Amino acid sequence: KAGVTQTPRYLIKTRGQQVTLSCSPISGHRSVSWYQQTPGQGLQFLFEYFSETQRNKGNFPGRFSGRQFSNSRSEMNVSTLELGDSALYLCASSLLATSYEQYFGPGTRLTVT
Amino acid sequence: DQQVKQNSPSLSVQEGRISILNCDYTNSMFDYFLWYKKYPAEGPTFLISISSIKDKNEDGRFTVFLNKSAKHLSLHIVPSQPGDSAVYFCAAGARNNAGNMLTFGGGTRLMVKP
Numbered sequence: 001k002a003g004v005t006q007t008p009r010y011l012i013k014t015r016g017q018q019v020t021l022s023c024s025p026i027s028g029h030r031s032v033s034w035y036q037q038t039p040g041q042g043l044q045f046l047f048e049y050f051s052e053t054q055r056n057k058g059n060f061p062g063r064f065s066g067r068q069f070s071n072s073r074s075e076m077n078v079s080t081l082e083l084g085d086s087a088l089y090l091c092a093s094s095l096l097a098t099s100y101e102q103y104f105g106p107g108t109r110l111t112v113t
Numbered sequence: 114d115q116q117v118k119q120n121s122p123s124l125s126v127q128e129g130r131i132s133i134l135n136c137d138y139t140n141s142m143f144d145y146f147l148w149y150k151k152y153p154a155e156g157p158t159f160l161i162s163i164s165s166i167k168d169k170n171e172d173g174r175f176t177v178f179l180n181k182s183a184k185h186l187s188l189h190i191v192p193s194q195p196g197d198s199a200v201y202f203c204a205a206g207a208r209n210n211a212g213n214m215l216t217f218g219g220g221t222r223l224m225v226k227p
Contacts, residue, residue: 044217045214092156104149
C-alpha cells in the first residue's frame with residue numbers, strides 16, 4: 001500500500017507570495033493532519049480534517065488555511081508569506097476518526113526568501 | 114506553554130548498550146502516547162504507542178514505560194544499533210469534542226556510536 005505522498009518536496013518562494021501544498025493520504029485513510037516543523041522546534045500542529053471538515057485547528061494566524069476533498073486528499077495554503085514561514089510542512093493521515101496513530105509523508109521543505 | 118517536553122535535546126550511546134529517551138507531560142487529559150523516529154529529509158515514522166490504561170508496552174527492541182502519577186514516559190531501546198541514530202519525538206493524544214489531537218515534544222537526537 002502506498003504511503004502518504006506530498007507535493008512538491010521542495011519549494012522556494014518570495015516574501016508576500018502565497019503557496020499551496022498538497023497531500024495524498026494512505027488509501028482508505030480519511031483523517032489528514034498538517035504540522036509545521038522549524039529548526040529546533042518540535043512538530044507544531046496546524047489543522048486536522050476528517051470527511052472534508054476541519055475538526056481541530058492549531059494556534060497559527062489566519063494566513064494558514066487548508067481544505068480536504070471528497071477523495072480525502074488535502075491541500076494547505078499559506079498567503080502573504082513571511083520569512084518565518086520557512087519550515088518543513090508535514091502531512092499525516094490516520095484511518096479512523098478515533099485513531100491516534102498517524103502516518104507521515106516526507107514533507108514539503110518551504111524556503112521563503 | 115509546552116504540554117509535552119523532551120528535556121534532553123541529544124543523547125549519545127555506545128552500540129549494544131541501552132538507550133533511554135524521556136518525555137514529560139502536563140495535561141492530565143492525555144490518554145494515549147506515541148513515539149516517532151525521524152531521519153533527515155524524511156517524515157516521522159511511527160514506532161510504538163501506549164494507552165494510559167497500561168504502564169508498559171514492548172515491541173522487539175523497543176519498550177515504552179508510562180508513569181501516570183509522575184506524568185512521565187520513557188522509550189528504551191535495547192540493544193542500540195547505529196541505524197537507530199535519528200531524532201525521536203514523543204507525542205501525546207487527547208480526545209476533545211472535535212476529535213483526536215496529538216501534541217508533540219521537541220525531539221531528542223539519538224546518536225549510537227559503533
